[in-house]
Amino acid sequence: MQKGTATTPAQILYIDDDPANRTLVSRVLSGYQFQVIEANTGIEGLQIARKNHPDLILMDINMPGLDGHETTTRMRSVPGLQHVPIVAITANITTGAQQMALAAGCDGYIPKPIDIDVFPHQVIAYLEGQRDNISADEKQRYLGKYSQRLVERLENKIMALEEVNRRLQKIDKLKADFITRAAHELRTPITLVNGYARLLNVTARDTGSGHIDSDNIVELSGRIYQSVNRLNEVVNDILNISLIESNEMQLEYDPVNLETVISSALKELAPQKNSRNLKIETEGLGQLPPVPGDAPRLQQVFWNILSNAVKFTPDNGTILVRGWVSPPGGNAENEGLPVPGQPLEQGGVIVMIQDSGIGIDTAEQQEIFGQFYVVDDAAYHSSSKTAYRGGGMGLGLPIARGIVEAHGGRIWVESRGRDLNTLPGTTFYVLLPLDILPS
Numbered sequence: 217m218q219k220g221t222a223t224t225p226a227q228i229l230y231i232d233d234d235p236a237n238r239t240l241v242s243r244v245l246s247g248y249q250f251q252v253i254e255a256n257t258g259i260e261g262l263q264i265a266r267k268n269h270p271d272l273i274l275m276d277i278n279m280p281g282l283d284g285h286e287t288t289t290r291m292r293s294v295p296g297l298q299h300v301p302i303v304a305i306t307a308n309i310t311t312g313a314q315q316m317a318l319a320a321g322c323d324g325y326i327p328k329p330i331d332i333d334v335f336p337h338q339v340i341a342y343l344e345g346q347r348d349n350i351s352a353d354e355k356q357r358y359l360g361k362y363s364q365r366l367v368e369r370l371e372n373k374i375m376a377l378e379e380v381n382r383r384l385q386k387i388d389k390l391k392a393d394f395i396t397r398a399a400h401e402l403r404t405p406i407t408l409v410n411g412y413a414r415l416l417n418v419t420a421r422d423t424g425s426g427h428i429d430s431d432n433i434v435e436l437s438g439r440i441y442q443s444v445n446r447l448n449e450v451v452n453d454i455l456n457i458s459l460i461e462s463n464e465m466q467l468e469y470d471p472v473n474l475e476t477v478i479s480s481a482l483k484e485l486a487p488q489k490n491s492r493n494l495k496i497e498t499e500g501l502g503q504l505p506p507v508p509g510d511a512p513r514l515q516q517v518f519w520n521i522l523s524n525a526v527k528f529t530p531d532n533g534t535i536l537v538r539g540w541v542s543p544p545g546g547n548a549e550n551e552g553l554p555v556p557g558q559p560l561e562q563g564g565v566i567v568m569i570q571d572s573g574i575g576i577d578t579a580e581q582q583e584i585f586g587q588f589y590v591v592d593d594a595a596y597h598s599s600s601k602t603a604y605r606g607g608g609m610g611l612g613l614p615i616a617r618g619i620v621e622a623h624g625g626r627i628w629v630e631s632r633g634r635d636l637n638t639l640p641g642t643t644f645y646v647l648l649p650l651d652i653l654p655s
Contacts, residue, residue: 225249225250225251226250226251226271226272226343227250227251227253227268227270227271227272228245228250228251228252228253228270228271228272228273228274228339229252229253229254229255229261229264229265229268229270229272229273229274230242230252230253230254230255230273230274230305231254231255231256231257231258231260231261231273231274231275231276231279231284231287232254232255232256232274232276232279232305233256233257233276233279233280234276235256237276237328238254238256240330240332241274241305241330241335242254244330244332244335244336245335245336245339247336248336248339248340250336250339253268253270257279257280257281257282258279258281258282258283258284258286258287258290259281259282261273261275261287262282262287262290262291262294265291265294265297265300266294266296266297269296269297269300270300271300271301271343272300272301272302272303272339272342272343273291273300273301273302273303274303274305274326274339275287275288275302275303275304275305275306275322276304276305276306277304277306277308277313277317278306278307278308284304284306284317284320284322285316285317285320285321285362286320286366286369288302288304288317288320288321288322289320289321291321292321301323301324301342301343301347302321302322302323302324303322303323303324303325303326303338303339303342304317304322304324304325304326305326305327305328305330306325306326306327306328307327307328307329309327312358312361313325314348315350315354315355315358316358316361316362318348318349318350318355318358319350319354319355319358319359319362320362322348323342323347323348324338324342324346324347324348325348326338405444408439408440409440409444412437412439412440413440416433416437416440459618465513465618465619465622467509467510467513467622467623468510469508469509469510470508470509470510470511471506471507471508472506472507472508472509472510472511472514473504473506474501474504474506474507474514474539474565474567474648475498475501475502475504475539476511477511477514477515477518478498478501478515478518478522478537478567479501480515481515481518481519481522482496482498482522482537484519485519485522485523485526487526490526490603492526492531492603492604493531493532494526494529494531494532494533494534494535495533495534495535496534496535496536496537497534497535497536497537498536498537498538499536499537499538499539500538500539500540501537501538501539501567503539504539504540504541504565505541505565505650507565507623507648507649507650508623508649508650508651509623509648510619510623513619513622513623514619514623514648516615516616516619517615517616517619517620517627517646518567518569518646520612520613520615520616521569521612521613521616521644521646522535522537522569523612524612524613524642524644525569525571525573525642525644527603527604527605528571528573528574528604528605528642529571529572529573529574529604530573530574530604530639531604533571533572533573533639534571534572535569535570535571535572536568536569536570536571537567537568537569537570538567538568538570539565539566539567539568540565540566541564541565541566541650542564542565542566542647564625564647564648564649564650565647565648565650566645566646566647567645567646567648568643568644568645569643569644569646570641570642570643570644571641571642571643572639572641573639573641573642574605574634574635574636574639574640575631575632575633575634575635575639575640575641575642576629576631576633576634576642577631577633577634578631578633580634581629581630581631584613584629585613585614585617585627586614616646620646620647620648623648623649624648624649625646625647625648625649626645626646626647627644627645627646627647628644628645629642629643629644629645630642630643630645631643
């Protein structure tokens with residue numbers, strides 16, 4: 217078959233991850249009646265070559281995934297492609313680049329940038345049988361280097377795959393633990409609703425005279441209400457994570473008094489109300505200026521952080537909530553915060569929540585802001601929000617981070633580690649800007 221004529225145009229496969237390069241080559245060669253097929257990865261190029269059996273393959277060398285050398289070597293083992301001319305077309309013009317390409321299985325080498333006047337004639341020459349050659353000694357030497365590089369890449373790929381596998385196993389465990397915790401969180405209030413509703417029904421049925429003990433009715437209905445409210449909280453947490461992930465959380469901005477917001481959260485978490493012997497102190501909250509924000513959302517932030525402080529601080533421990541204003545352009549290092557050198561570009565309010573609890577392992581201090589991550593084993597899960605080491609679904613801190621970041625702020629944590637005996641404690645910081653944020 218006469219290649220490159222008007223009646224039987226040669227089919228050329230060009231493999232390059234840069235679309236601009238592919239467009240240029242395609243336009244230049246189309247003017248010479250070549251049929252150009254494009255591929256943007258080595259894997260895609262292999263698939264097309266197996267199917268189409270092109271007359272010539274132009275191969276970029278520096279590609280992600282399988283690079284040009286590896287794709288060429290693989291093609292040389294595919295039936296029907298062993299003798300198809302493969303020409304490296306690459307910007308790599310370092311010493312030995314041509315020899316490495318030829319050792320890997322290429323038949324020719326054209327450096328970039330291509331000369332559009334000369335390039336078509338170079339392609340025709342390779343179609344008509346031109347082949348670049350290197351000596352047997354050179355080929356052996358570069359094959360050795362190529363093999364060594366392949367082994368190094370294989371080692372790196374295996375290490376990367378092992379790390380990905382570890383992450384996937386961890387994610388799978390987090391998912392399984394979340395299902396266990398979510399089922400527990402939902403089952404507990406549902407069981408209570410069912411039990412109290414039946415008691416209410418029995419009470420009403422057994423008082424056939426119509427004289428029902430109103431105190432008993434009030435107590436039972438109140439417990440049903442609390443259980444339904446807990447169900448609503450669980451569902452809202454799941455919905456909030458969904459809104460945060462999809463960047464669809466809507467904020468209603470008003471001037472927010474942080475002392476009022478934090479006091480409301482503390483009122484629900486008060487130790488005396490929850491059979492906990494803890495000392496909770498506040499400093500500087502009354503002097504904080506209002507911040508632009510969504511008050512209910514910000515209350516949720518501080519409730520989530522404070523509930524963690526309560527849960528992971530044993531009885532007789534202390535929790536300190538302190539607030540101050542960081543001036544515009546202030547620096548975290550100058551303010552003694554555990555984010556050395558990180559600039560506070562906006563003027564902001566910083567609220568610190570410091571406890572004398574069991575602390576957080578250094579390796580877990582970023583993980584705790586991830587969805588479903590819980591430091592304790594799911595097998596010991598408890599629905600209590602204030603009991604020592606009581607559990608949750610692993611959504612509190614991710615929700616807090618999402619809300620704070622939606623306000624243009626930051627949240628971070630500092631702890632010397634986790635120890636149930638020495639109690640190193642944990643400190644959370646929340647930075648909220650003072651300027652009005654765009655909607």
